[in-house]
Amino acid sequence: MRAASVILLVALTACGESARTPEPTPPVRPAVPDGWRIITTDAGDVTLVVPPDLIVLNTSGSISGSRAAAGGIDELIVSVTGPARVEQRAPGESLPDWVTRGNWLTAGRGEPLALTQREVLLPAGPALEMIAGFRFGNEDRWTILNIIDTGQGYAVLQFDGGGPRPDEPSDEVRLMRELVEFRP
Numbered sequence: 001m002r003a004a005s006v007i008l009l010v011a012l013t014a015c016g017e018s019a020r021t022p023e024p025t026p027p028v029r030p031a032v033p034d035g036w037r038i039i040t041t042d043a044g045d046v047t048l049v050v051p052p053d054l055i056v057l058n059t060s061g062s063i064s065g066s067r068a069a070a071g072g073i074d075e076l077i078v079s080v081t082g083p084a085r086v087e088q089r090a091p092g093e094s095l096p097d098w099v100t101r102g103n104w105l106t107a108g109r110g111e112p113l114a115l116t117q118r119e120v121l122l123p124a125g126p127a128l129e130m131i132a133g134f135r136f137g138n139e140d141r142w143t144i145l146n147i148i149d150t151g152q153g154y155a156v157l158q159f160d161g162g163g164p165r166p167d168e169p170s171d172e173v174r175l176m177r178e179l180v181e182f183r184p
Contacts, residue, residue: 029123030178039063046082046155049179051172054078061085069162076172077160082182083153095128095147095154104156105132105145114165124180125149127157133165140164144173150182 032038035052041059048063050056054076056065062081069075089098096117099105106112112132120129127148134141142165146157157180159173169177 024121024126026121026123026125027178029181030175032179033175039065041082043084045084045183046080047181047183048078048080049176050078051176074170075162078158078176080155080157080180082155083150086154086156088153096130098154099130099145099147104147104158105130105143106134116167120146122146122148122180123178124155124182125151127177129169131165131167131169142166144169146177148180148182152182152184155180155182 032049033051036049037052037056038047038049039056039059040047041061041063043061046063050065051067053073054065054067056063058064062079062085064077064079066077067073067075087102089095093101105115112134114133115130117128117130120127125148127146130143130145130147132143132145134143140163142161142163144159144166148155148157157177159169159176
């Protein structure tokens, strides 16, 4: 009887579907820190949570803002564009080629001198994160670009600043990228 059970189990396993690997679970969106502001585009399709000292410059179609360097606080430029406003990549085009074609990484401010990229899983969806350092004029600049697959297309979240390229996003940048939301 035991041998028959083993044979039946082996036969069922051989004929059955292979076990599927579950998709990774997106991380839980963190709480909004005290004093931070929730900013939404005029169309209501993109929401970005920003620190209190970031000046929001635009909410029409995308969200952009900046903070000048002062008193030990680093300069920061932020922009986020939802999938409805982003020209999506062509069939068969790789994400890095699409980033180059769209000039998303340095916005025409020069070629990256140093570039790292990795995949990250954000509450808004899986993303390709690219961190670039480059020279603009005679100063060092950096960009952290997140290309987020929202399930409705790719969205672009970009952070820019002065100084040498960071190896990792700062806590402030990490929190903003984890709190961004996209709606169809």
